[in-house]
Every structure is written in C-alpha cells, then in structure tokens.
Amino acid sequence: MPDRAIVIGIGSYPAFGANGGPNDLPGAVQDALDVTKWLRTQAQADVTLITSTEQSGQPWQVTNLLAVRPVTSDVDSAFKPFVKSTGSKVANRLYVYTAGHGLAPDARSRCLIMADAEGVEWVPNLEIPAWIDWFANQRQFDELVLWMDCCGTQALEYTRNRPGGLPNTASRPPPPAKVFTAFASGFGRNSYEGPIGLDGQPRGLFTDRLLKGLGGAAADAKGEVRSRSLANFLRNGAAGGQAVDASVEQFATVPQEDDMLFVRRPYPxxxxxxxxxxxxxxxxxxxxxxxxxxxxxxxxxxxxxxxxxxxxxxxxxxxxxxxxxxxxxxxxxxxxxxx
Structure with missing residues (x-):
C-alpha cells in the first residue's frame, strides 16, 4: 500500500497584516507543490494537497469575496478519513508538510495560522504536531513524518487550537509509532522566505534545504538519507552561501528523530x-x-x-x-x- 501525505501551503493572508491589510507569503504555495512533487515521484506517496488556490486539484468554491481558504476545518478534513479507519493500518508512513505563517505555543510544537486570520485580534490556527501525537498512539501508521516551514514566534496571548474529541479507534500497544519532526526555526525565531528559488523566485529557506537534503545532499556514507543525516543537514547553519538577507539567522530544530529511511540517493x-x-x-x-x-x-x-x-x-x-x-x-x- 502506498504511503500517505498531507501537504498544506498557505500563501494568501488577505487580512493578517498591519491595519487589516494583506500579509502574504509568495513562496508558500510553490514550496508545497515542490514537496508534493518529491512525495509523489520519490516517496511514491498518495498526496492530499491543500493550498490557497486548490484542494486536491480542485479550485476553492467560495460564495463571497470575503471568503478565504483554507480554514481550520479544511485542514482537519484531510486527517479525518484516517481517524475513522478502524481496520488494519492505512499505510506504513504518513507525511505531513506545512508552509505558512505560524506561532510556537511551546518549544516542541508549532501552530499553522489559517488564511482567515485578521490582524492580531483573530488568529485561527491548528497545532499540527497534536495530530502527529495522536496518530503515534494509534495503529493507522507505523511511521509519522512532520515538516513545518513556519515561524516559531512566541505569541502566548493566542490560544492554540488542537484537534479534539478524537476516539481511540485503533489504539496501538506500546511502543508508539516512529516519529520524525522538523521545524523551520527555533523557539521564538522567525523562518525565512526570500528570493532563493530558481531565477530569484521567493521560496522558504527551510523547504529549499529540505529538498536539497532529500535530493541526496543529506545522504550518509551508505548513500541513504535517514533521520539522523537529514536532521544534521537541516540543523547545519543558517543561510550559508545562499544570497539571503544578511540579518537572517535561521536554524532548523528537530524535536524528534526516530530512525527511518527517507530515500537512497547517490551523492551530488x-x-x-x-x-x-x-x-x-x-x-x-x-x-x-x-x-x-x-x-x-x-x-x-x-x-x-x-x-x-x-x-x-x-x-x-x-x-x-x-x-x-x-x-x-x-x-x-x-x-x-x-x-
């Protein structure tokens, strides 16, 4: 059975900026598409794609000009089919990738801010690692991978929104499923998006590095990209030789890196x-x-x-x-x- 993946890229935030104006992330949707391409071609995964423009290939159907997507229920809906599965496991591995604005309720977690956020007064968000924690104690997947290209800003005045009311539909006996979790930046730090893509298109620095690592740059002595080698690669410095703002100091953080194989690749x-x-x-x-x-x-x-x-x-x-x-x-x- 193919591995499963949920990929979310939110680039349009029409009212999340100063004075209720836009605060868009021009590279987030393309970052999500690039990760989707790797998941489909290299991991052979069945991907559910949710971005500012589409849901699994279908444009959003909105009823008025003020409606923006995705919202919390859209993201939750991608996980629900797996929650309802009560039989044998769904797949060996579930990948989850997110790109968008974010906040850090604590050092080991991140919340993805939804597209309908409005200034500082209304900040709907979803704590994606809480989904991973729940699945780790269920039988649907044996391995769980979470990559979040979001800021780790400390915004303690905002309440984290966690998935709730989840039944133990397929409770797993100990030990829990293996988990690999990586965030774009440390606790209290911003992630970086800038002109680092081909021909200077905006991209997330973390996603750019992630795809380079999966492409072979993070391979170990056996030519394998495993948890340890990928984690070390992601932690390896900030901007390095890339043409980014000199003030950027972004170090990925990897809260959990249970051993798993991502890909076998020759070195670049x-x-x-x-x-x-x-x-x-x-x-x-x-x-x-x-x-x-x-x-x-x-x-x-x-x-x-x-x-x-x-x-x-x-x-x-x-x-x-x-x-x-x-x-x-x-x-x-x-x-x-x-x-």
Whole structure:
C-alpha cells in the first residue's frame, strides 16, 4: 500500500497584516507543490494537497469575496478519513508538510495560522504536531513524518487550537509509532522566505534545504538519507552561501528523530576549483587527492580546465597534491561549483 501525505501551503493572508491589510507569503504555495512533487515521484506517496488556490486539484468554491481558504476545518478534513479507519493500518508512513505563517505555543510544537486570520485580534490556527501525537498512539501508521516551514514566534496571548474529541479507534500497544519532526526555526525565531528559488523566485529557506537534503545532499556514507543525516543537514547553519538577507539567522530544530529511511540517493557532484597555496590554478593533468578525516579512504582525479569533480556528502574534506592543500566543508547550502 502506498504511503500517505498531507501537504498544506498557505500563501494568501488577505487580512493578517498591519491595519487589516494583506500579509502574504509568495513562496508558500510553490514550496508545497515542490514537496508534493518529491512525495509523489520519490516517496511514491498518495498526496492530499491543500493550498490557497486548490484542494486536491480542485479550485476553492467560495460564495463571497470575503471568503478565504483554507480554514481550520479544511485542514482537519484531510486527517479525518484516517481517524475513522478502524481496520488494519492505512499505510506504513504518513507525511505531513506545512508552509505558512505560524506561532510556537511551546518549544516542541508549532501552530499553522489559517488564511482567515485578521490582524492580531483573530488568529485561527491548528497545532499540527497534536495530530502527529495522536496518530503515534494509534495503529493507522507505523511511521509519522512532520515538516513545518513556519515561524516559531512566541505569541502566548493566542490560544492554540488542537484537534479534539478524537476516539481511540485503533489504539496501538506500546511502543508508539516512529516519529520524525522538523521545524523551520527555533523557539521564538522567525523562518525565512526570500528570493532563493530558481531565477530569484521567493521560496522558504527551510523547504529549499529540505529538498536539497532529500535530493541526496543529506545522504550518509551508505548513500541513504535517514533521520539522523537529514536532521544534521537541516540543523547545519543558517543561510550559508545562499544570497539571503544578511540579518537572517535561521536554524532548523528537530524535536524528534526516530530512525527511518527517507530515500537512497547517490551523492551530488561538486566541482572544486583547484588552486595551489600561492593562489594559482593548478595546471590540467595535475592529480589531486581527496580525503575525509578520520576516514582513511581517499579518491584521486586529474584537474581539467582548472576544476576537479567529486560526488560528496555532507562533511569536511581535504584536497591535496602538487602544491594544493585545501579544506572543503560541504554543508546544507554549499553551491555545486566551489571556487
């Protein structure tokens, strides 16, 4: 049976800004679509997609110009079919991804703010991790994955909205299901959206990093993207080499990382400019060797047009040979061409 996924991208907030004006997130819907593409093509998951413009491929049907979607009931409705399942498990894994405005009721949780929020007076929200907590003690899924590209702003004056009245339809004996949870930023910090997409389109920094990691940049020594390697990749610094606002200091937080396999991928290939200690580019044909302490294994390759290429995972490497001594740190946002 295919894994299941619920993907939510809220980019339109027509009344959540100052003085009741808009406070939109231009990249949230596309981020949701990009994650949906990965889930369908790589995880082979059956995805329920909810965005500001559609629900599972159908445009929202609104009755007046003031109606905006999605609202809390729309999101709850995506979970309800699984709640009502009382038979054998629905699937091995449930993925949940959200992009939108958010708040943090506490360090280990996040609430997704709904599209009908109005200024600071009316902030409907849904605590998505509460759904994960409930399913962890039920039999519908053996593994639960939650990725939230939302702010961790402390807004204690707002009441968290949790799913309530849930029956133990398929109570699981201990231990609970495995859980992997990752948030875009730490408690009390904002997430970042900016012109980091292809050709400068707005995207969420966390989602961009998440997809790079799942694409192979977070693979471990076996070429597997697992909980531990993905968590380390997501935690790896803020903006790194990406062209984002200099004031950005975003570190993903991973409250729970039970071991599970996400994907088996070959490492991405990086081109490295080969320079000698005096700054000159090494001539073509120069043999250089790449090592990764403390791993004794090494790889060698000739310089071509001033570059050398290796498939690399996250880590610290040393390039050496014929006057070349260079340390290379491969991280979450390292560009494919390393000057």
């Amino acid at each position: 290939t990086y081109r490295i400019r080969v320079r000698r200690s005096d700054g000159s580019v090494a001539p073509d044909g120069t043999i250089v060797t790449l090592t990764s302490p403390p791993d004794p294994a090494s790889r060698s390759a000739p310089v071509t047009d001033g570059w050398v290429s290796f498939a690399l995972g996250v880590g610290l490497y040393k390039l050496s040979g014929n006057g070349v001594v260079r340390l290379i740190d491969i991280g979450a946002v390292t560009p494919s061409d390393i000057e």
